[in-house]
Amino acid sequence: MHTSQYQMAEPTDKSLQWLEQMQLIRTYELHLAAMQSKGVPGTCTSVGQEACAVGVMAALDKRDRILTNHRSAAHLLARGASPGRLLAEVLGRIDGYCGGFSGSLHISAKELGVILTSTIVGGELSMAPGVALAQKMGQGEAGGIVTVFFGDGAACEGIFHEALNLAVQWQLPLLFVCENNQWQAFVHRLETMPDNAIINWARGHGLMVDTVDGNDVHAVFESATQAVSAIRSDSMPRFLELCTYRQRGHFEPDDQAYVDRQELAHWLERDPIKRLCQRLLQQGMLTQQSLNNMQQAIDEQIQAAQAFADASPWPDAAMLTRHVYA
């Protein structure tokens, strides 16, 4: 596979829809971050990583199933999750996707194909081969594939290597998507791994790999589309490394005192939403007025979502022991 790092792809007619999704994700996440002062449980936001989620999801379809981790809001929203039900879940209310039991850290939404979310780093990687095996053995929708999202930190867990090896050896229809956001909670990636790229580990396991600028939604979409169609045709796993940056702290609230200001500034310059807007404005696909209108509509959507979540009841105490067994 080609390596298309940092090359700008041409916008497509989907661009406006992607921009809207990315704006929705960002607005949702910033809303949650702002809610910290009001006693809302802390969350891991995906601010700065919106293009990864939106670009990959755009390459997938309804047949496909997705596993994700603690930093999942972008994946869920890009897959069409309702912001109101997400907020209800974060607040621990019954209208959340998991009835309030999960909170923000492990939201699964089977109806959206977002399954088996784990906040144990590497948990998603341990289960993904099994979901792909079931797919291969006829348990999924025909033609579907499985995608697992994880971070650069997860790639340091032993289970990462075990999952890659098994997926190759068993020829599983599995797309590994590593969002390399340079941070592993409070430790910089360069402190934990000698190499500059995670794809080299994946190559070592015999996977076909690609790495792209994770802050360029078009580049992500193109690369993911190629990988997805290849997996659909030969049922072999592929590995995608998306180079991106965690713009906020690990877990809200976080003062980011440990973050190198220059590095942060460098990546803020490469902000995925800012870049997409600039490109679309330049190409005349977007006007400042339509951008403002879009943002206003999203703000209203988030306010409505918050009102929905606030109105949702607390779960009944009987929920404590419900769903323990099937």
Place this chain on the structure above:
Amino acid sequence: MEMMTVEQAIYQALAEEMQRDNRVIAMGEGIATKQLQLVEAFGKERVRNTPLAEAVVAGTAVGAAASGLRPVIDMLFAPFLSYAMDALVNSAGKLRQISGGQFEFPLVTLAMTGSGWCVGGQHNHNLEAAFVHMPGLKVLMPSTPADFKGLLKSAIRDNNPVLLFTDLGLLHSQGEVPRDTDYLVPLAKAAIRRIGTDVTLVSYAKTVAVCELAATQLAEQGIEAEVIDLRCLKPLDETTVLASVRKTGRLVCVHEASGLCGMAAELSALVAEKAFESLRAPVMRVTGADATPPASWMLEQVGVPSVQNIMGAVIDQVAIKTMPAAYRLS
């Protein structure tokens, strides 16, 4: 004495022991980022940020402990210990005995758990009893900043693998802590937090304070409860528990962890085996459910032992005036 939080007490103990003994090293995901004072004092060689790799971090600690170092590892949240299980249970816990006593494993593992932060079942899972079940390990779960300091220091000086669980709800709670750099709280010694004659409440970690509150309210009703803080779950201070139950004749065990095969079950068995004749009522347990801890604030609240639950158990016990025949020794 000095006022400080549990978190501060933990890092004060660690700093003092690192100062005292240069074989003590600290490893964890972010410890060198968050505890800059340790890095400043002891350098990055001894205070190490690790990759996300609990299995090999714990394994490395075990290997290093057998080879002359005295590692303290921060595993963050208790559920992450599952990745470290092999090293802690199969290696640290067993290889001394398997090798015919050739090796020692002076190693301390830190992990947080407990309700209060709404983080849900993959961050909050009170696993202490699972580790109590494992041979060769010692398990601490203190309730006051002073005990955190004194017990952690003892643990670091102990030549065995020790796990220290920190209840999340206590992390920022304050208390007086002795400044003494040799302030040690012995392992295997429970603390009597309140003296009473009518019922013994045994607990540890955050629920000790709940027992004390319940005891205060019970006193208003004329029931004097003795409150025992185990602090150290293994080895268990049987003497203190048995002496109290022999005096009061009643035992209520309280913890947030599931009751199934938990510390309360062990204490019930202990008393049934060794103080059966002193019991004036059946032993009761006030514990969490055999279910995954929830994230929802409301569910978290109702899922943990409350003053009402504890008082209810005690009042039920006291209401039993004569033991049923089945409980009497003939």
